[in-house]
Structures are given as structure tokens and as C-alpha cells.
Amino acid sequence: MRYRNKLKIINDPIYGFIHIPSSLVFDIIEHPYFQRLRRINQMGLSHLVFPGAKHTRFEHVLGCMFLMQKTVEMLRFKGVEISNKEAEGLYIAILLHDIGHGPFSHAMEHSIVEEISHEEISLRFMQQLNAEMGGKLETAIRIFQGNYPRKFMHQLISSQLDMDRADYLKRDSFYTGVAEGNINSERLISMLNVRNDELVVEEKGLYSVEKFLIARRLMYWQVYLHKTSVAAEQMLIRLLKRAKSLVQEGQLLTMSTALAFFVSHKIDNANFSEEVLDKFALLDDTDIIAAMKEWQFHSDVVLSQLSRMLLNRDLLKMKLCSTNFEEQKVKRLQKIAALGGIPSEFIDYFVFTGTMYNRAYTPEQDPIKILAKNGRVIEVSKTAEEVSLGALSQPTQKYYICYPK
Template sequence: MSQTNKLKIFNDPIYGFITIPNAFIYDLIQHPYFQRLRRISQMGMSYLVYPGAHHTRFHHALGCMHIMQKAVQTLQFKGVSISVEEEEALYIAILLHDIGHGPFSHAMEHSIVEEVHHEQLSLLFMEQLNREFDGKLDLAIQVFKGVYPRKFMLQLISSQLDMDRMDYLKRDSFYSGVAEGNINSDRLIQMMHVKDDVLVIEEKGIYSVEKFLVARRLMYWQAYLHKTSVVAELILTKILKRAKELSQNGIELPCSVSLQFFMTHKIALSDFDAVTLNNFSHLDDYDIMGAIKAWQFHDDYVLQNLCRMVLNRDLLKIQITEDKQDKSEIQALKNKFMNLASLSEKEADYFVFKGKLKNQAYSKSSAPIYILKKDNSIEDVVEASDQMYLKALSKEVTKYYVCFPKVVLGI
């Protein structure tokens, strides 16, 4: 009987051919937990702004694994000792780093389950896979959790210059068409080294790091925090909030079994037993969009109209300002809409609300990016660079928004 060839290749539009390192990683990719990532969008609702942004977490995870292979090869070539077991652990950890994402990625991170980050769910999935594969993920989990003694390995997976960020900037730039986000990941990887167990960039690669940080800032304001993407994702969370409210008041809403489970239960991290994790593993974008298509015909004014906004891209108006909006102005908008639509204040809260957006391209206090200088010393990139704008990039920028129906302005 012929056996499946597990050393397959993927044809990727960003990197060309991506090879699967070994048969075990092929088995992980084939697992239903990982295949679910084909049905989780990488950029949430950004396709409403950039029509090409329909790529998935599956794309991204494979891309991360590919450039991790390049990084390992580069470091080994420079004399950094990485064993076969450590190498496989790095590939597994980066491949599965996003496996805990729910529908539409970050858009619904705290809507499906209460205050649970996708990294925590990724770890739960990895631990479950470890049980299924008889402990083969032990080392990968240690690296992912940051408890493995060789700290530079965690930096390759989660830091301010990790494989995750390198891939999503390059990939999201490509699929969205936002050219300003494109980075030279090959150059960055070739400049990597390890000094005293710290991942560093050789001094001649400093300009590539500067470009990386600027690209990250531009991608956030131009793509990830684009006002249309922001308001669409906010509406998405409001839809689920309203649906949960109705469900918990005994009103039956048509949706998938897995989505129904999370609509009728308040789930925190401590509630994630095998049954809950299994239900979460069946959730993807299709559950949400299928439900929204059904709910647009529901009798509830709030649910019906919010769903139609997303489906027809007829969204709430969003105004973004440098300063906080006056509470009285927001209340006036709410009162006007309450009168126009004959809604209670609680119902109007779904249509008129405020919040804030934060963006910080680089943080000096959070695992800095170190430059390896010619004298063998290391220095924070902001101090090593002669570009004053890097200091500005390390400051957090906060903007404020208010959302409301266009009808309030007579649009």
C-alpha cells in the first residue's frame, strides 16, 4: 500500500516555494485544528477597504515557518548552535503561534470568549496536540512559553522583530496593495545574529530595521487602523454582543452549533475544558457570516440593522480626532438617533459609541531591538540610529473616535 508523500511544497506568492521540513510537521499541518486557519481571515474586515485582503491565517502561518527556516539556516551558518530538536521546536512553535485565533482574527478576540487572548488559546491547542502526538511538542511548548533557557529562541517567535511581524507586514502589504508596508525580510534575516543569548541585528542591517519600523507604523494607520476597517470590526463585535444578549434572554437565533455554544455560555480561560476547546476549534469566519446573513431578517431592530450594515458595507459614520470628544456632543447624537428610530438609550448604545485607538511602532521597554556594533557591543536601535524619527516612533500615539449612524447628519 502506497504511503502519502509528506515532504510536500506550497507555492506561495510572497516567497515562492515553501517546503515542509519533515513528516511530523506535515501531520500538524494536516490536523483539523490547523486546517481551520484556512477559514480565518488574516486582516479581519480590511477587505471592505482593500478588496484583495482575503488571505488567511493559514497563509501567514506557513510563511512564518518558511522564514523561520531561513533564520535558523543563517544563525547556524554564523556558528550559533541549534540542535535538530531545537530546530523542529522553533518550526512547530512559529507554525502554531496563531492557531488560537477566532473568527476574523483580532476583530472578535474578546467577543466570542471573555478576556481571553489568542496566545492563551494557542497554548491550549498546542497542549492538546501534544497529548494527541505523545509529547512531541514538549520542547516547542517550552520555547513558546518562554521557559526554555535559550531566550533568543523566544525572540524569533515573539518580539519586536520576530518572524510573525516580518511575515504579516510583507504579506498584508502584498494582499492589500499598501506598498508602504513592504519590508526586506531577506535582508533582515541575513543580518541576524545571537550575542549573549540575545537576538541582535548586525550594524550594517540598521537601515533595514529602520525601514521595518516605519513600515509597521504606516501599515497600522493605513491598513490595520484604517477607519473603515475599525468601524466594521466594531460593528461586528456589537452584533455578537446583541446576539448574546438576545440568546441569554431566551430568544433563539439561527446559527451553527459551535457558535450557539458560545452565545449561551459565558466563557473565561478557566472554563476551557476539552469540550469547550473542541467547540472553539469548529468556529471560523463562515460561522459568523452565515449567522449574520440569517440575522439580517430578525425582528430585533438592533440586530437586523447592524447585520445589514456589514453585509452591504453601509457602515456607521466614524470620526477620528486627536482629542477626546465632548460627552455632551455624543449624548446629543444619541438622543437624536433615539428619536429618529424610536429606540431606548440601551438600544441606541449599539449605534452611537466612542473609544480610542493606540499605535506604537516601537517600544524601548519591551524587549528592545538590539544592534550588534562593530566593536562587539550591543545597543538599542533608537540609540544606535542617527535618525531622529525613530525616537518619535517609540512614543505611543492615541487617537479618539466616535461612531454614529449617518442618518443623524442627514446623509
């Protein structure tokens, strides 16, 4: 049998060279489940606003693993004991934390399947990989689920200051060109420590944490919740809803076998079997794009029009407001849409309202803690008068209405 070198190096535009730490990690990266992430856009439909935002989930999770490697190295330097088995578990857990994303990431999270989050699907993928690889992912799964006895390890995977956020803010800032999100992730990592089995930030890293939270807030309003991106995502959700409705009526739609399965079946947590998992693993952005290219010529006005609008970036207009829109205004826009040729029974596909929500920091849920010079551990918003995190912990809600131009 020919020997294969598994100690590969990947050149990343954000961090430079990323080393694959073990043969097990290499085997996971080579698996078709993982390679599928190359075909899933990290930022959904944001490239319709920021043309450079075409990076994938594959790049993101490799970046997360790189930051985790740096974190393990830093914590060990500070005297935190992390065994090689635990380190590998951390690398695998962060590498696979997003493997459950469907086409266009968050845009279609509850459209392809219902009442099951991408985190739950990620866990199912991990369990399947664990079975295929002889139980070698047990530690990673326990860390991912929060069942491992060392709490700080789960916090590195999922918390308000985890490696996921540390990578996506920096990476998404780079690819969109929105400089406000460009955090110093390596500076943050150098300030991390562990006290009482919890992740803490040393006091001298206080302003780096504030910058991190401000960057997250700004990136949400400027990028992730950009009104054009949200309009496109809502149109995509309605497109799939219409496709499901037509299939239920007995119409035949041209699409891939994998997409056809999820369009013709209601899949939720109760019936998400191993067979369904394998079908889900065949789905990616290309299934949706190929379907839209066919559906734009369909006789159904909703299916064809939404497909053409998305393919040609002729999107619905979105208006934002701090209060909910009056029913009279909604009806007026619906009447205008009807005059424009949209049948009255389909108006809701083209004129609709909704809400956006943003909260950069939630002190009530696994708060970020600061390790003071005197050894005390303090929640970040209670550290000093100079650091104002009040606005960042306040929830902000905006109302929107979408309608044809």
C-alpha cells in the same frame, strides 16, 4: 499500509516555494485544528476597505515558517549551534503561534470568549496536539512559552522583531496594495545574529530595522487602524453582544451549533476546558457570516440592522479626533439617530466613542539590539544620531466616535 509522501512543496505568492521540513510538521498541518486556519481571515474585516485582503491565517503561518527556516539556515551559517530537534521546535512553535485565533482574527478576540487571549488558546491547542502526537511538541511548547533555556529562540517567535511581524507586514502590504508596508524581510534575516543568548541585528542592518519600524507604524494607521475597518469591527462586537443578550432573555436565534454554544455560555480562562477547546476548533468566519445572513431578517431592530449593515457594507461613519469628544456632541448625534428611527434604549449600539492606540516600538519591552562592529551590543534607539527612532517609540492615541450616516 500505503505510504504517503509527506515532503510537500507549497507555492506561496510572496516567497515562492515553501518546503515542509519534516513529517511531523506535515502531520500538524494536516490536522483539523490547523486546517481551520484556512477559514479565518488574516485581517478580520479589512477586506471591506481593501478588497484584496482576503488572505488567511493559514497562509500567514506558513509564511512565518518559511522565514524561520531561512533564519535557522542563516544563524547556523554564522556559527550559532541549533540542533535538528531545536530547529523543528522553532518551525512548529511559529507554525502554531496563531492557531488560537477565533473568527475574523483580532476583531472578535474578546467577544467569543472573555479574559483569555488568542496566545493562551494557541498554547492549549499545542498542548492538545502534543498529547495526541506522543509528546513530540514538547520543545516547541517550551520555546513558545519562553521556558526553553535559549532566550533568542523565544525572541524569534515573539518579540519586536520576530518572524510573525516579518511576515504579516510584507504579506498584508501585498494583499492590501499598501506599498508602505513592503519590508525586505530576507534582508533583515540576513542581518540577524546571536550574542549572549539574545537576538541581535548586525550594525549594517540598522537602516533595515528603521524601515521595518516605520513600515509597521504606517501600516497601523493606514491599514490595521483604518477608521472604516475599526467601525466594522466595533459593529461586529456589538452584534455578538446583542445576540448574547437576546439568548439570555430566552429567544431562539438561528446559528451553527458551535456559535450557539459560545453565545449561550460565558467562557473564560477558568472554564476553558478540553471540551470547550474542541468546540472552539469548530468556529471560523463562516459561522459568523451564516448567522448574519439569518439574523438580518430577525424582528429585533439591533440584530437585524447591524447584520444588514455588515453584510451590505453600509457601515457606521467614524470621525477621529486628537482629543476626547464633548458629551454635548455625543448627545446631539444620539438625538439624530433617535430621529432616524432607532429606539432610545438601543442608541448605544449605533452611537459610541472609543480610542485607538499605536506605538511602533517599545524600548522598555524586550528592545531590539544592534551588534556594533566593535562587538558592543546597543539598544537600537541609542545607536547613532542619523537614525531617528524617537517618534516611533512615542505612543500615539486617537479618539473616535461612531454614528449612523
